[in-house]
Amino acid sequence: xxxxxxxxxxxxxxxxxxxxxxxxxxxxxxxxxxxxxxxxxxxxxxxxxxxxxxxxxxxxxxxxxxxxxxxxxxxxxxxxxxxxxxxxxxxxxxxxxxxxxxxxxxxxxxxxxxxxxxxxxxxxxxxxxxxxxxxxxxxxxxxxxxxxxxxxxxxxxxxxxxxxxxxxxxxxxxxxxxxxxxxxxxxxxxxxxxxxxxxxxxxxxxxxxxxxxxxxxxxxxxxxxxxxxxxxxxxxxxxxxxxxxxxxxxxxxxxxxxxxxxxxxxxxxxxxxxxxxxxxxxxxxxxxxxxxxxxxxxxxxxxxxxxxxxxxxxxxxxxxxxxxxxxxxxxxxxxxxxxxxxxxxxxxxxxxxxxxxxxxxxxxxxxxxxxxxxxxxxxxxxxxxxxxxxxxxxxxxxxxxxxxxxxxxxxxxxxxxxxxxxxxxxxxxxxxxxxxxxxxxx
Amino acid sequence: xxxxxxxxxxxxxxxxxxxxxxxxxxxxxxxxxxxxxxxxxxxxxxxxxxxxxxxxxxxxxxxxxxxxxxxxxxxxxxxxxxxxxxxxxxxxxxxxxxxxxxxxxxxxxxxxxxxxxxxxxxxxxxxxxxxxxxxxxxxxxxxxxxxxxxxxxxxxxxxxxxxxxxxxxxxxxxxxxxxxxxxxxxxxxxxxxxxxxxxxxxxxxxxxxxxxxxxxxxxxxxxxxxxxxxxxxxxxxxxxxxxxxxxxxxxxxxxxxxxxxxxxxxxxxxxxxxxxxxxxxxxxxxxxxxxxxxxxxxxxxxxxxxxxxxxxxxxxxxxxxxxxxxxxxxxxxxxxxxxxxxxxxxxxxxxxxxxxxxxxxxxxxxxxxxxxxxxxxxxxxxxxxxxxxxxxxxxxxxxxxxxxxxxxxxxxxxxxxxxxxxxxxxxxxxxxxxxxxxxxxx
Numbered sequence: 001x002x003x004x005x006x007x008x009x010x011x012x013x014x015x016x017x018x019x020x021x022x023x024x025x026x027x028x029x030x031x032x033x034x035x036x037x038x039x040x041x042x043x044x045x046x047x048x049x050x051x052x053x054x055x056x057x058x059x060x061x062x063x064x065x066x067x068x069x070x071x072x073x074x075x076x077x078x079x080x081x082x083x084x085x086x087x088x089x090x091x092x093x094x095x096x097x098x099x100x101x102x103x104x105x106x107x108x109x110x111x112x113x114x115x116x117x118x119x120x121x122x123x124x125x126x127x128x129x130x131x132x133x134x135x136x137x138x139x140x141x142x143x144x145x146x147x148x149x150x151x152x153x154x155x156x157x158x159x160x161x162x163x164x165x166x167x168x169x170x171x172x173x174x175x176x177x178x179x180x181x182x183x184x185x186x187x188x189x190x191x192x193x194x195x196x197x198x199x200x201x202x203x204x205x206x207x208x209x210x211x212x213x214x215x216x217x218x219x220x221x222x223x224x225x226x227x228x229x230x231x232x233x234x235x236x237x238x239x240x241x242x243x244x245x246x247x248x249x250x251x252x253x254x255x256x257x258x259x260x261x262x263x264x265x266x267x268x269x270x271x272x273x274x275x276x277x278x279x280x281x282x283x284x285x286x287x288x289x290x291x292x293x294x295x296x297x298x299x300x301x302x303x304x305x306x307x308x309x310x311x312x313x314x315x316x317x318x319x320x321x322x323x324x325x326x327x328x329x330x331x332x333x334x335x336x337x338x339x340x341x342x343x344x345x346x347x348x349x350x351x352x353x354x355x356x357x358x359x360x361x362x363x364x365x366x367x368x369x370x371x372x373x374x375x376x377x378x379x380x381x382x383x384x385x386x387x388x389x390x391x392x393x394x395x396x397x398x399x400x401x402x403x404x405x406x407x408x409x410x411x412x413x414x415x416x417x418x419x420x421x422x423x424x425x426x427x428x429x430x431x432x433x434x435x436x437x438x439x440x441x442x
Numbered sequence: 443x444x445x446x447x448x449x450x451x452x453x454x455x456x457x458x459x460x461x462x463x464x465x466x467x468x469x470x471x472x473x474x475x476x477x478x479x480x481x482x483x484x485x486x487x488x489x490x491x492x493x494x495x496x497x498x499x500x501x502x503x504x505x506x507x508x509x510x511x512x513x514x515x516x517x518x519x520x521x522x523x524x525x526x527x528x529x530x531x532x533x534x535x536x537x538x539x540x541x542x543x544x545x546x547x548x549x550x551x552x553x554x555x556x557x558x559x560x561x562x563x564x565x566x567x568x569x570x571x572x573x574x575x576x577x578x579x580x581x582x583x584x585x586x587x588x589x590x591x592x593x594x595x596x597x598x599x600x601x602x603x604x605x606x607x608x609x610x611x612x613x614x615x616x617x618x619x620x621x622x623x624x625x626x627x628x629x630x631x632x633x634x635x636x637x638x639x640x641x642x643x644x645x646x647x648x649x650x651x652x653x654x655x656x657x658x659x660x661x662x663x664x665x666x667x668x669x670x671x672x673x674x675x676x677x678x679x680x681x682x683x684x685x686x687x688x689x690x691x692x693x694x695x696x697x698x699x700x701x702x703x704x705x706x707x708x709x710x711x712x713x714x715x716x717x718x719x720x721x722x723x724x725x726x727x728x729x730x731x732x733x734x735x736x737x738x739x740x741x742x743x744x745x746x747x748x749x750x751x752x753x754x755x756x757x758x759x760x761x762x763x764x765x766x767x768x769x770x771x772x773x774x775x776x777x778x779x780x781x782x783x784x785x786x787x788x789x790x791x792x793x794x795x796x797x798x799x800x801x802x803x804x805x806x807x808x809x810x811x812x813x814x815x816x817x818x819x820x821x822x823x824x825x826x827x828x829x830x831x832x833x834x835x836x837x838x839x840x841x842x843x844x845x846x847x848x849x850x851x852x853x854x855x856x857x858x859x860x861x862x863x864x865x866x867x868x869x870x871x872x873x874x875x876x877x878x879x880x881x882x883x884x
Contacts, residue, residue: 017634019651140617147614154596154613171596171613172589175582192459208680209461211673213655230672231653234679238650241683242771245690249767249856250760263789270793271800274764278797281760282804285753286812293749306748307735310864311727313752317759318692318723318857322716325691325856329684347705351712355720358713362724370728414691414767414856415760422752 018044022051034063042068046075054087061096073100077151079124079232082111086121111226119203120196122236123217123226126151130158130183132166137179143171151229155214158187165216165224167191193218196225203228204236205334244332247408248325250277250415277415284419288313288426295430298437304373305433308363308380309426315359315384316391316425317418323348323395324417328409331399345396352392360385375440383429390428391421460486464493476505484510488517496529503538515542519593521566521674524553528563553668561645562638564678565659565668568593572600572625574608579621585613593671597656600629607658607666609633635660638667645670646678647776686774689850690767692719692857719857726861730755730868737872740879746815747875750805750822751868757801757826758833758867759860765790765837766859770851773841787838794834802827817882825871832870833863 016024025033025048037060040048045064049057049072061069073081085093085108093112097105107125114120128146130139139156147153156174158167167187177186193216194203207215207230217226243253252273255266292299292309299305327344330336336344364381368374395417399409458466467475467490479502482490487506491499491514503511515523527535527550535554539547549567556562570588572581581598589595598616600609609629619628635658636645649657649672659668685695694715697708734741734751741747769786772778778786806823810816837859841851 017632017652019653144618147618171617175613176586176589190459204676208676210459211461211676213672230655230676234646234650234653234672234675237676237679238683238775241680241687242775245683245687245767245771248687248690249764251764251768255768263785263792266789267792267796270768270789271796274761274793275797275800277764278757278760278801279804281757282753282801282808285750285756286808288752288756289749289812292752296745296748299748300742300745303738303742306738306741306751307731308727309748309751310730310734310755310868311724313755314727314730314759314861314864315720315723317756317860318720319716321856322691322693322719325687326693326697326712329687333680333684343705347708347712350705350709351716354709354713355717358717359720359724362721366724366728370731414763418759418860419756422756426752 018047019051021048025052026056030059033060037063042071043075046072049084050077050080052084054084057084058088058092058096061099066099069099070101073104077124078104078107078111078126079122079151082108082121082124085112086116114196117200118196119194119198119200119217119228120225122200122203122232123196123228124151125226127227128153128156129224130156130169132158132160132182132184132187134183135179136174136177136181136183136186139169139183140174140179143174151227152214157191157216157224157227158183159224163223165191165193165218165222168216191216193222194228195220200236201240204233204240207233208237240332244329244410246273247410248328248413250274250413277413281415281419284423288419288422291423291426291430295434298430298434302376302433302437304376305379305430307370308367308383309429311363312380312383312387312425312429313422316387316421319352319355319388320391320395320417320421321414323352323392324399324412325414327396327399328412331403331409336400341400345393345400348392348396349389352389355392356385356388359388375437379429379433379436383425383432386428386432387421387425390424394421394424460489461493463490467494468498472501475502479505484513485517488514491526492519492522494526496526499526500530500534500538503541508541511541512543515546519566520546520549520553520568521564521593524550524563524566527554528558556638559642560638561636561640561642561659561670562667564642564645564674565638565670566593567668569669570595570598571666572598572611574600574602574624574626574629576625577621578616578619578623578625578628581611581625582616582621585616593669594656599633599658599666599669600625601666605665607633607635607660607664610658633658635664636670637662642678643682646675646682649675650679682774686771686852688715689852690770690855692716692855719855723857723861726865730861730864733865733868733872737876740872740876744818744875744879746818747821747872749812750809750825751871753805754822754825754829754867754871755864757805758829758863761794761797761830762833762837762859762863763856765794765834766841766854767856769838769841770854773845773851778842783842787835787842790834790838791831794831797834798827798830801830817879821871821875821878825867825874828870828874829863829867832866836863836866 025036028036037045049060064072085096097108100108111125126149128143128150143153154171156169157165158169160166167189168191169183169187173186192206192210194206196217196219203215212230214227214229216224217228219225242256246252246255254269254273327336330344360381363384364377367377367380398417399412402411403409467478470478479487491502506514527538539550542550553567568591570585570592572584585595596613598611599607600611602608609631610633611625611629615628634648634652636648638659638661645657654672656669656671658666659670661667684698688694688697696711696715769778772786802823805826806819809819809822840859841854844853845851
């Protein structure tokens, strides 16, 4: 790069948002990255660092000179620093902590101790608090001075002298109130908070229910410990949805990778996540096979029965997966509680009934067209209907029972349900066939 | 309820958040609901109305006297009104619009014309704008007067005289700047906006990428038309994830119901959403059946082959579903683009390879234990391995190809993939069996 090109890059760059710059950085070679990064002043550098992944963060921090580094770290949002550090090994964490001043390092260390997916792990300590006794004009002046370091000043929490959370006030309220009013007179005392060990999914649910911008995090003594802002919650909601989807497919959140993870690591994680479910499928499949073996006599005598095995097993699996997916998701977003659960069960079975009627007629007719034995067609049709209703019932009940037992309903994954339904479906099919063929064909 | 009880309810109630009050209202009988609702002043009533469903909204609005109604509507957030109205029939919409003053009614009507899931459908017109020529002190005074009606004043957009969006300024910047500075001097000119016809999913992606609190919506001439706040985006992200999950199970967003939908309506929607995929499954199943029929000779000669059919089909289906689910989700969250697609494909196939090795050994050994013919065990093992690798490849490729063709990748749903993989799996199994048994057993 020549000097002219530098300037061109700079000029272009100033129009770009930091998130876009970070994306460009990830694409560059290490050398170009360093060169480019050195062009940024400390404010720009810290904004870009907030947006990059853990690995790149550590690489860039290490490449800086000491003075710039301390300024950059000071300017970064604390919860972002914690986020990057938690993606690194302990040695790396120690090393990076040693670059920070004592206060920041100890705050970051406290935050690192929380579970990553708890309220404590998501919160930041970059906030300002007001006290009940302040007047509005003093409070505004206080905010003016302390605003630069804080994550948000649009909603400010109020504590008493002991640090116990007592209220919340919006900047909007502060601005429209008369200067000599006391905070305690206009603050909202019914402030909804979360405990620091609360699961992030529950925190996200509260944000979404109450349309919050920010929420206070307290310890068991109601002392204010930190705040969580809504921008972090967007990520949580997306992450939790991805986790549910992965679990559903018979995998796990282990597979949610960072873009800079090595290829072999991703394969190892994928195999580790998926293999357990597949091994369960193997045993389920062998069980289904033993059902077939048990009715080998019926099958040998009526070779046409084999032809409809894949169809029956496949339909059962799909109907079961539909019911269980929708039930698991409905539980996750809070639709299925109390008497709603009973209603949902009956609605799913009713759906199974309707779907079963349509499908069994189609399949029965198709069987007659391809095979022409009325008895076999009848057997296939009746088995299809019973199979679909059973699959819908199993798909709905299993996640509900798991939920009741305190097991994650998402364990009722597609592989689990379709394997279970394969076994019931084949049993229904062959026992029906054995009985009816015995009755009607002799 | 006696007077004493009234007071108790009121006292309890004042501590509750509006979202909780709305939840309680949904549970009450119609009569109690009206009684309770009449106890609220117009500010409380409007907050509660923002939180209830469409049906209840229309019931409560109709039950109010004219004076309170106009105050309540005036006090409600406009995007919430639009949200409720869009859930009602056109006649109901007309009726409710007639209760509003002319300005509000015409703004609401404009918003109702946008697609519900577009930026225009999600935006509100309750906002204040500043102009470039204002000084800070005038701007603050202007905000102070206009704040009560606005959805947010923490980030305020700046327009020129023609109404064209030219910048953004935060309340924080306004408060720390000196009073005689001009807006144009300190505003941020690189404001990221969305067009009014942009899809809500893309809007959510931008919010999440840039950590925005609010985004401006413009028309094709860059004129500011409305704003979208982050609280509405939380719902969008959750809704889109649910939609993806439902599509994945071979259903559709039609099934995302409102809590007060009638039971029969939910069943009809479920059947309509799921049946198409199940009918595809039927034809896929018949095709699989025709594969079995084609190899009936091989099957008759080696009855033990039938026993492993459910296992092979089931494993293929599950591996294919895992790969396709993870690929569809990775595409949705933006992980799989350009050369990442090629890498993802190879990683999935590598995973299939590893998983296939482990599973084929287990299945081969299990076959030897239960059946004892070495040839059949070998056939089952080899078929299992090929089947898993093929399933992983199909599960990854199909959503990518759909994406390339401009089809929603989520169409590669679990029923679709498992049906496809059933056919390839059985073909591999029986053709291998026919060839190998012919070679080794004669």
